[in-house]
Amino acid sequence: MSKFIVEYDGTPSVSHTIIAQNTDNEVSSVKRLIDNHLSDFEEFGVLGFEIVKPLNTELGGRPSKIYYLNKPQATLLLA
Known part of the structure; x- marks a missing residue:
């Protein structure tokens, strides 16, 4: 697999x-x-995500959401 591709919930x-x-x-x-186009992405499957904490919690900051797109979803985003 490419260094950009990860397995999320069993899907590249x-x-x-x-x-x-x-x-x-x-x-951002x-x-x-x-x-803004969540329903369009969900037509190609469940849009996976995880909430991650800031790397340096001493500086504060809010957790952020990281979306994981499957191949059709990534293609839609790039189109």
Whole structure:
């Protein structure tokens, strides 16, 4: 498997953060696009996600949501 692909819930997936970084887009912009068109992405299957805590909890910060897209969902996002 590619270094960009992870297995999420038994399905090869890619995170929205990896897509943003490799397409020179802001992570927040890609996440907002997914949030605004959630029902379109869910037509291609369950949209997986996980909540992650900030890396440095001493500096504070809020947990963030990382979306995991399957191949059809990633294709829709890139189209």
